[in-house]
Amino acid sequence: MIEVKNLHRHFGGFRAVDGATLEIETGSITGLVGPNGAGKTTLFNVVAGVLPPTSGQVLMAGEDITGLPPHVLFHKGLLRTFQIAHEFASMSCRENLMMVPGEQTGETLWNTWFGRKRIADEERALRAKADEVLEFLTIEHLADHKAGQVSGGQKKLLELGRTMMVDARIVFLDEVGAGVNRTLLNTIGDAIIRLNKERGYTFCMIEHDMDFIGRLCDPVIVMAEGKVLSKGTIDEIKADERVIEAYLGTGLKNKEAVG
Numbered sequence: 001m002i003e004v005k006n007l008h009r010h011f012g013g014f015r016a017v018d019g020a021t022l023e024i025e026t027g028s029i030t031g032l033v034g035p036n037g038a039g040k041t042t043l044f045n046v047v048a049g050v051l052p053p054t055s056g057q058v059l060m061a062g063e064d065i066t067g068l069p070p071h072v073l074f075h076k077g078l079l080r081t082f083q084i085a086h087e088f089a090s091m092s093c094r095e096n097l098m099m100v101p102g103e104q105t106g107e108t109l110w111n112t113w114f115g116r117k118r119i120a121d122e123e124r125a126l127r128a129k130a131d132e133v134l135e136f137l138t139i140e141h142l143a144d145h146k147a148g149q150v151s152g153g154q155k156k157l158l159e160l161g162r163t164m165m166v167d168a169r170i171v172f173l174d175e176v177g178a179g180v181n182r183t184l185l186n187t188i189g190d191a192i193i194r195l196n197k198e199r200g201y202t203f204c205m206i207e208h209d210m211d212f213i214g215r216l217c218d219p220v221i222v223m224a225e226g227k228v229l230s231k232g233t234i235d236e237i238k239a240d241e242r243v244i245e246a247y248l249g250t251g252l253k254n255k256e257a258v259g
């Protein structure tokens with residue numbers, strides 16, 4: 001379980017995260033929603049070690065992980081997906097997966113000279129693992145395509161795939177559904193559900209698409225103005241007056257009206 005306790009992250013005098021307290025249960029797919037500027041991404045960045053907090057605490061299975069850098073959290077199994085970096089765009093999808101840092105022998109000069117056979121074995125295993133991940137995500141046909149040339153939705157799948165190359169326990173997803181067509185969105189949703197059910201991944205995901213959230217997430221946490229406003233099932237939060245009020249003008253009420 002991840003526990004966020006009275007977390008603050010200020011930018012100058014501005015309180016982007018202003019005393020947020022929440023829990024992400026192990027084994028859940030927890031949704032994080034809220035109007036624009038509510039502080040969701042900032043909270044993610046603090047939990048994932050990308051930004052230091054102003055104050056407050058983050059615990060993982062009872063261990064204080066506040067402010068630990070991303071690579072340390074990575075080895076504890078806490079990951080957030082990142083867009084495929086520009087410099088990896090010209091590598092193939094398979095190579096992008098194989099690049100995810102692990103305990104590769106080939107990384108030191110000593111091993112380069114003296115462990116050729118071991119490196120070859122590891123490379124084969126890594127390649128097999130990457131192919132297995134591509135197959136799981138139903139994009140095995142893209143193995144040799146350049147990562148920079150696949151569609152936006154396929155890139156999102158690849159980002160998800162990178163978390164499968166290591167032993168992820170909890171994965172933070174920031175708007176995996178943004179700008180993705182319905183068919184691919186369903187594929188991404190299926191992959192998330194299968195990773196959760198079959199491989200025990202815990203997810204916490206920021207998402208604006210309420211249908212997508214409703215299909216995947218329980219519970220859903222609502223943030224507004226840097227704080228947690230409400231938590232419940234999708235139906236509970238949709239019926240919560242405080243949530244409707246926070247979204248007024250752009251949010252749930254309008255979405256319900258049109259959709």
Ligand SMILES: Nc1ncnc2c1ncn2[C@@H]1O[C@H](COP(=O)(O)OP(=O)(O)OP(=O)(O)O)[C@@H](O)[C@H]1O
Pocket residue numbers: 011014016034035036037038039040041042043
């Ligand atoms: N580095 C920064 N410096 C100054 N202000 C920032 C910085 N990062 C975020 N903010 C401000 O903090 C507030 C919260 O932003 P954040 O991106 O966390 O919200 P969000 O809930 O993820 O919004 P959205 O749904 O629009 O992505 C915003 O008003 C934003 O302008």
